[in-house]
Amino acid sequence: MTSNQPTQASPPLHGRALIESPLDNKGTAFTEQERIDFGLTGLLPPHVETLQEQSQRAYEAFCMKQSEIEKHIYLRQLQDENETLFYRLMLDHIEEMMPIVYTPVVGAACEQFSHIYRRPRGIFVSYPERHLMDGVLDNLIEDVDVIVVTDGERILGLGDQGAGGMGIPIGKLALYTLCGGIHPGKTLPILLDLGTNNQERLDDPMYIGWRHERIKGKEYDEFIESFVASVKRRFPDVLLQWEDFASVDSEPILERYRDQLCTFNDDIQGTAAVTTGTILAAVAAVGGDLADQRIVMLGAGSAGFGICSQLKRTMLRQGLSEEQAQQRFYILDVDGLIHDGRSNLSAVEKSLAQSAANLTDWDCDVTGAISFADVVHNAKPTVLVGATGHAGAFPEEIIREMAQHVEQPIIFPLSNPTSRVEATPAEILEWTEGRALIATGSPFDPVEYAGKTHAIAQCNNSYVFPAMGLGIRASGATRVSDEMFAVAAIALQEKSPALEDPTASLLPALKDIRDVARHIAVAVASEAQAQGLAEKTSPEELEKRIDQTIWSPIYAPLTRSN
Ligand SMILES: NC(=O)C1=CN([C@@H]2O[C@H](COP(=O)(O)OP(=O)(O)OC[C@H]3O[C@@H](n4cnc5c(N)ncnc54)[C@H](OP(=O)(O)O)[C@@H]3O)[C@@H](O)[C@H]2O)C=CC1
């Protein structure tokens, strides 16, 4: 295992090529000797600066941008010019800048991708060029540790963004480096362009993607199959993360490929781990047990089923029977409560369906669709989670009803970006007289209610996927198991400030995210070893490998090769 600290290009670049290589560029921080040795004299202003001084100037420039999207464009441009400075700046201002590079602003960046496009990053594989798939990957000379791939069909809660969905793999991989310390030169964003059904994009003369309705069915499956085959051939050890696929595709793709290569679906499994960890923290803060909770999940897609499946596995490990665990869940799709009296349930729906026999004494008509209001009125949930992508999906009267039956309701509106939140934290606190424990998908400022300040945790898979990447790459794990996500959830919960102080945020502050990621990575890597998915080492050796894998934004001295 070698150190993951910055290394110079081999053979070293020279002159303008060096300045234009974002992984090697130091800008005004090239030393006088480096300027002489590498043909940079005169290409840079004479004053030599430190990385910290550069970070201060970059922060000034960032602050001069008037709108959030301009700030996003500025940071993306900096990333494409000087990655070390970009990550130094991001780490110096993580609370302020993560929402610009990631949710919520990355949502607007995807919608406007064709208009703000500057330089290529990552690769686009389009359906008409599918026969060139192998060649596209062969053109990449770099080693790749982590790929994030999307087909752009379900971008956050914003729906089909076609090729504009590329903003998501770019943003997620920036977090792999920022939070998980994965070397930025070993990350690869990929957009699979299978067309778009977004008419606004198709009608936009600036649209950069393939102007065609989406390819689906057999042709879609064959395309994905040849993509996975190309990845396996070119990067046999890579970690492949699926991101923001429509729910009809996300689950089948995960099931088809999870035993073929080192891969996971972040919306299903990453979201499940962060939400399980945050619910465990909330339940501990109110002094209860997970096994006693009644959980209503609004939204039965990738995130909703991922979360409930993981919570159910956790309950089983805590000693509940299959049937007991299943009856803790009330999952709703657009047709109302999912119960075993409904026809055409999928395998995952059946595994989490409420028993129709339990509904016979409910105070509502249970012969047709059973509404959200009826479920909350009758089930009296202690936990309510939203993963619908629909703003306002938690109406006031339903939240007030929930708060009548439980002293401290746990309410997580998880949809992204901010514009899609099911109810804002301020609304939820108002409707629950300040009693709710809240976590959201996108960041929210603390809320004042009745003289008390409520911290709002950001329950986002960004607490988990970068740490998974770190643990997997450092241990050399060959597969990603559900148990690895289960231990990630527990490790995250262990870092909850609410364990010490029940009024504190349910999740650690972003400024501590690298430490939290390291803690989760140790747990994930140890689990991979325990399951025989990674080479067994001593705990000390494993921690050493994790520390050696973590890349930090510092400039390596450049030396001339003789
Ligand atoms: N905080 C986090 O870390 C994460 C948050 N998310 C967010 O969760 C949301 C959903 O993501 P995902 O599960 O992948 O998307 P999916 O499209 O897979 O699932 C959403 C589901 O919610 C259903 N739905 C929509 N409105 C309602 C409603 N009012 N009542 C009941 N069901 C409804 C949809 O039905 P239909 O298709 O029929 O409209 C769909 O089945 C997105 O906004 C996403 O950004 C996702 C992953 C991680």
Ligand SMILES: CC(=O)C(=O)O
């Ligand atoms: C966070 C995330 O993965 C999503 O909203 O899709």
Ligand SMILES: [Mg+2]
């Ligand atoms: Mg996602």
